[in-house]
Amino acid sequence: MSTAGPPQGAQHRSPQGEGTPVSTPRPPQDTPAGEVLLSARNLSMRFGGVLAVNSVSFDVRKGEVFTLIGPNGAGKTTVFNLISRLYTPTTGEIFFEGQNLTHTPAHEIARLGIARTFQNIELFEHASVLQNLLIGRHTHRSTGLWSEMFFTRKTREAEVAARQHVEQVIDLLDLQHYRDSLVAGLPYGVRKVVELARALSTGPKLLLLDEPSSGLNVEETGDMAFWIKDIQHELGITVLMVEHDMSLVSKVSDRVLAMNQGATLAQGTPSEVQNDAGVIEAYLGSIDDVSSLRRPVAAVAGQGARS
Amino acid sequence: MQFLQLVISGVAQGCIYGLIALGFVLIYKATETVSFVQGDLMMLGAFVGLVMMTVLDFPFWIAVISAILGMGLAGIALERVVIRPILGQPAFSIVMLTIGIGYVLRGLVTMVPVIGSETHVLPVPYKDQIWTLGTLVVNVEQIVVITFTALLCGVLYAVFKYSKVGIAMQATSQNQLAAYYMGIPVKTLNGLVWGLAAAVAAIAGLLLAPITFVHANMGFVGLKAFPAAVVGGFGSLPGAIVGGLVIGLVESFAGFYAPEGWKDIAPYIVVLIMLWVKPNGLFSSSMRKKV
Amino acid sequence: MRFIFKTDYTQDIRLAKHKGQVFWYVLLLAVLAVAPLIAPEYWLAQLTFVLIYAVAGLGLMLVAGFTGQFSIGHAAFLGMGAYTHAILNNLGVPFPIALLGAAALSAFTGVVIGVPALRVKGIYLGMATLSFGFIVQEIFTRWNSVTGGNRGLHVMPPQLFGWELESGEEMYYLCLAVTVLCTLAILNLLRSSTGRAFVAIRDSEVSAQSMGIHLARYKTISFALSAAITGIAGALYAHKLQFISPDQFGLLQSIELLLLIVVGGLGSVHGAFLGAIFVISMPQLIALGKDYLPAAIGMAPGLQGVVFGVVLIAFVLFEPMGIYGRWLKVRTYLQIFPFYRKGMFKRQKSFQKSDRLS
Numbered sequence: 001m002s003t004a005g006p007p008q009g010a011q012h013r014s015p016q017g018e019g020t021p022v023s024t025p026r027p028p029q030d031t032p033a034g035e036v037l038l039s040a041r042n043l044s045m046r047f048g049g050v051l052a053v054n055s056v057s058f059d060v061r062k063g064e065v066f067t068l069i070g071p072n073g074a075g076k077t078t079v080f081n082l083i084s085r086l087y088t089p090t091t092g093e094i095f096f097e098g099q100n101l102t103h104t105p106a107h108e109i110a111r112l113g114i115a116r117t118f119q120n121i122e123l124f125e126h127a128s129v130l131q132n133l134l135i136g137r138h139t140h141r142s143t144g145l146w147s148e149m150f151f152t153r154k155t156r157e158a159e160v161a162a163r164q165h166v167e168q169v170i171d172l173l174d175l176q177h178y179r180d181s182l183v184a185g186l187p188y189g190v191r192k193v194v195e196l197a198r199a200l201s202t203g204p205k206l207l208l209l210d211e212p213s214s215g216l217n218v219e220e221t222g223d224m225a226f227w228i229k230d231i232q233h234e235l236g237i238t239v240l241m242v243e244h245d246m247s248l249v250s251k252v253s254d255r256v257l258a259m260n261q262g263a264t265l266a267q268g269t270p271s272e273v274q275n276d277a278g279v280i281e282a283y284l285g286s287i288d289d290v291s292s293l294r295r296p297v298a299a300v301a302g303q304g305a306r307s
Numbered sequence: 308m309q310f311l312q313l314v315i316s317g318v319a320q321g322c323i324y325g326l327i328a329l330g331f332v333l334i335y336k337a338t339e340t341v342s343f344v345q346g347d348l349m350m351l352g353a354f355v356g357l358v359m360m361t362v363l364d365f366p367f368w369i370a371v372i373s374a375i376l377g378m379g380l381a382g383i384a385l386e387r388v389v390i391r392p393i394l395g396q397p398a399f400s401i402v403m404l405t406i407g408i409g410y411v412l413r414g415l416v417t418m419v420p421v422i423g424s425e426t427h428v429l430p431v432p433y434k435d436q437i438w439t440l441g442t443l444v445v446n447v448e449q450i451v452v453i454t455f456t457a458l459l460c461g462v463l464y465a466v467f468k469y470s471k472v473g474i475a476m477q478a479t480s481q482n483q484l485a486a487y488y489m490g491i492p493v494k495t496l497n498g499l500v501w502g503l504a505a506a507v508a509a510i511a512g513l514l515l516a517p518i519t520f521v522h523a524n525m526g527f528v529g530l531k532a533f534p535a536a537v538v539g540g541f542g543s544l545p546g547a548i549v550g551g552l553v554i555g556l557v558e559s560f561a562g563f564y565a566p567e568g569w570k571d572i573a574p575y576i577v578v579l580i581m582l583w584v585k586p587n588g589l590f591s592s593s594m595r596k597k598v
Numbered sequence: 599m600r601f602i603f604k605t606d607y608t609q610d611i612r613l614a615k616h617k618g619q620v621f622w623y624v625l626l627l628a629v630l631a632v633a634p635l636i637a638p639e640y641w642l643a644q645l646t647f648v649l650i651y652a653v654a655g656l657g658l659m660l661v662a663g664f665t666g667q668f669s670i671g672h673a674a675f676l677g678m679g680a681y682t683h684a685i686l687n688n689l690g691v692p693f694p695i696a697l698l699g700a701a702a703l704s705a706f707t708g709v710v711i712g713v714p715a716l717r718v719k720g721i722y723l724g725m726a727t728l729s730f731g732f733i734v735q736e737i738f739t740r741w742n743s744v745t746g747g748n749r750g751l752h753v754m755p756p757q758l759f760g761w762e763l764e765s766g767e768e769m770y771y772l773c774l775a776v777t778v779l780c781t782l783a784i785l786n787l788l789r790s791s792t793g794r795a796f797v798a799i800r801d802s803e804v805s806a807q808s809m810g811i812h813l814a815r816y817k818t819i820s821f822a823l824s825a826a827i828t829g830i831a832g833a834l835y836a837h838k839l840q841f842i843s844p845d846q847f848g849l850l851q852s853i854e855l856l857l858l859i860v861v862g863g864l865g866s867v868h869g870a871f872l873g874a875i876f877v878i879s880m881p882q883l884i885a886l887g888k889d890y891l892p893a894a895i896g897m898a899p900g901l902q903g904v905v906f907g908v909v910l911i912a913f914v915l916f917e918p919m920g921i922y923g924r925w926l927k928v929r930t931y932l933q934i935f936p937f938y939r940k941g942m943f944k945r946q947k948s949f950q951k952s953d954r955l956s
């Protein structure tokens with residue numbers, strides 16, 4: 001697949017045109033620039049003696065792509081785990097659409113409209129791709145235990161409706177070929193896409209992507225970039241992501257937050273952050289450290305070389 | 308006096324539970340497997356000792372030592388043949404495998420003519436001896452159990468702390484990949500751990516046999532060792548012994564003070580209380596999957 | 599090779615995916631329906647036991663195979679259902695109500711066991727369920743006034759709308775009807791969101807939570823439902839044996855149920871039935887084969903234990919997916935011949951500590 005244009009499925013709608021789309025499409029210029037969707041205030045997380053997150057604050061505005069960058073161990077995934085409530089912050093608070101999330105149980109988060117992917121893929125290995133995505137529709141279920149045991153008409157209709165939603169996600173991400181395959185046998189790149197698809201199936205307002213391009217080759221990363229842009233512009237979903245690949249970050253992000261050793265280093269547009277002295281030092285060390293390593297011809301490996 | 312009597316018998320029984328629990332905590336730490344076969348290895352060890360003492364007519368100490376060594380070798384063989392191929396399968400499958408091994412051991416022992424199907428007495432030199440200290444009447448068999456368990460714990464402590472093999476075992480149980488990188492022969496060590504666990508089970512069997520007699524179902528005593536491991540914490544060796552003592556004492560006192568039937572379920576009630584209050588045991592730390 | 603041309607979502611949602619499946623299952627039901635007319639009484643009784651064990655196995659499969667919560671004390675629910683039903687039945691309560699009572703009380707016991715159990719995982723869950731199993735069995739033994747204790751309890755024949763079911767055939771049809779209903783209920787559950795939630799909990803609790811699945815609630819539902827179904831099996835068991843005692847519901851029976859689901863095939867409804875067939879037919883096969891073995895082996899009391907143990911070990915080592923897994927492999931081989939590859943059903947190795955190689 002060339003990197004010149006969007007992948008085949010991106011503009012495709014479901015053939016019958018029926019069923020509500022995954023999320024109301026909204027062109028970017030209509031999004032009010034200042035409306036804050038997610039707000040983290042002075043988040044700190046301590047694991048025993050280790051301070052993994054140190055008083056981190058940031059706002060994610062509706063409709064933007066906000067990226068967390070930083071060296072390994074900077075605490076980025078811990079911030080994600082705090083937002084999806086797998087951990088409870090030692091201090092600090094999280095607000096989503098004005099509501100305080102800090103003590104909400106983890107299973108309520110999806111219902112509120114936050115979905116996430118995991119750094120080390122956490123798919124349901126012994127189920128098919130379709131079943132994984134259908135599990136993503138769990139928060140939209142309308143049937144109870146008894147109507148399901150008797151498989152009433154209501155259950156049947158709910159199943160068909162869930163299936164219609166899920167097929168739209170499959171269309172968007174080109175997973176038709178893998179629909180009935182068991183996840184356990186799929187190649188890594190496909191599993192990353194299934195992880196994304198499952199998060200999209202929940203019909204979220206905010207999507208947390210943890211290193212979406214890790215382990216992907218250049219083509220697959222290109223596809224991922226297009227999908228993230230589609231998610232932002234076509235589906236109107238706000239994206240908060242953790243990423244290491246600087247070219248992807250520059251391509252899709254509206255704003256970037258750089259972290260190091262649990263604390264904030266710099267915040268701003270991608271180019272602002274990538275040129276910030278503190279950020280450069282965190283990634284590469286100070287000028288003095290590397291000058292002796294500088295090769296005569298080629299530039300030092302880093303942000304300049306890729307984009 | 309009754310109180311002291313109960314304490315001694317509780318501690319003696321608890322030592323047996325602790326030894327069996329020690330066996331599966333060793334295995335759990337090294338290979339992440341829960342082994343339901345420890346009780347039956349104990350039974351097999353007692354039978355091997357019996358055969359050596361009665362059929363082969365070995366002198367007492369030779370029989371004991373060769374039984375222990377023999378069981379150690381059996382443990383190593385068991386690991387190599389049956390356990391190594393299935394590591395990495397879901398924990399439940401491995402548990403079922405060990406249950407299956409237990410069935411086979413019990414069945415095979417029962418099939419041996421004459422010896423297997425009956426109850427036997429283990430001819431130990433201190434059989435039925437009693438010491439009297441003032442008004443206290445003490446069964447020598449129980450004192451032997453307590454003494455030898457304490458000695459064994461001391462030996463194991465020294466091995467784990469000071470010997471190369473012991474330190475290597477600790478290393479593999481904490482971080483297997485790093486142990487490989489350090490040149491530690493991890494698979495051989497896992498075999499040794501199983502051998503050690505089997506040898507400890509054999510010692511427990513030989514210590515228990517004078518008290519409960521040798522028969523094919525004596526391995527069911529091993530079931531009480533699970534509560535011991537839960538109380539101590541599945542990742543802790545001293546915890547296994549302490550847990551065993553706790554269960555032994557609880558049983559002993561429940562048997563005397565509580566109405567009929569409570570003695571048998573008292574350890575399980577202790578398990579439920581522990582799981583409610585301190586799920587990871589008295590000594591262990593919890594492990595959480597990192598996402 | 600069969601190519602299924604799909605034009606409608608309901609094709610995927612239906613229980614029978616294509617005409618071939620409909621044919622075979624209808625044929626199976628027809629054979630089961632006429633069995634009393636062609637099978638001798640002894641074999642009909644064995645078939646009845648297969649059905650009863652299949653229902654019990656379905657219960658355990660739901661909580662262990664589909665939700666990943668391994669219960670080592672499941673015979674407690676079997677006993678709970680058996681005793682509740684027997685006591686209600688002996689008091690003259692009509693069969694359907696007594697059955698519902700047994701299911702309800704077993705479900706309640708399932709909740710009682712499930713609530714603390716859902717806080718712990720893995721081996722600790724196994725220990726908790728093991729402990730509950732022992733405690734419940736002890737209650738059966740000690741509560742003499744109600745259960746008859748070790749003397750046992752005689753069970754009167756079932757009363758259905760004023761009609762007493764006494765013969766083997768009538769018992770068989772009753773068990774068949776109950777089995778079909780329970781199986782349909784489980785199959786329906788598995789193809790809707792509750793069943794998928796169970797599978798999610800089994801495969802990854804963390805991401806199940808992130809998908810909005812309330813772990814505690816679904817684990818409790820799984821335990822309760824599993825206990826109810828096993829309790830129903832217990833009620834049928836009580837009627838079939840016409841006499842129950844506490845030692846029928848102990849650790850050995852719990853392990854037998856676990857053996858059933860492991861050998862049958864963990865995580866499949868077929869597995870419960872195949873496992874039940876195995877557990878009931880194995881002693882028969884051993885009895886038949888005894889004559890061909892030398893006396894020392896054939897007559898020995900421990901033979902059955904050895905055979906069960908060897909078969910269990912063999913399945914875990916060589917066919918962890920059980921009988922149903924082996925059937926799936928054979929069927930796939932035949933369906934896509936000659937394109938079958940050796941590693942198609944290979945299972946991923948997984949360890950609790952991520953830094954392990956083996």
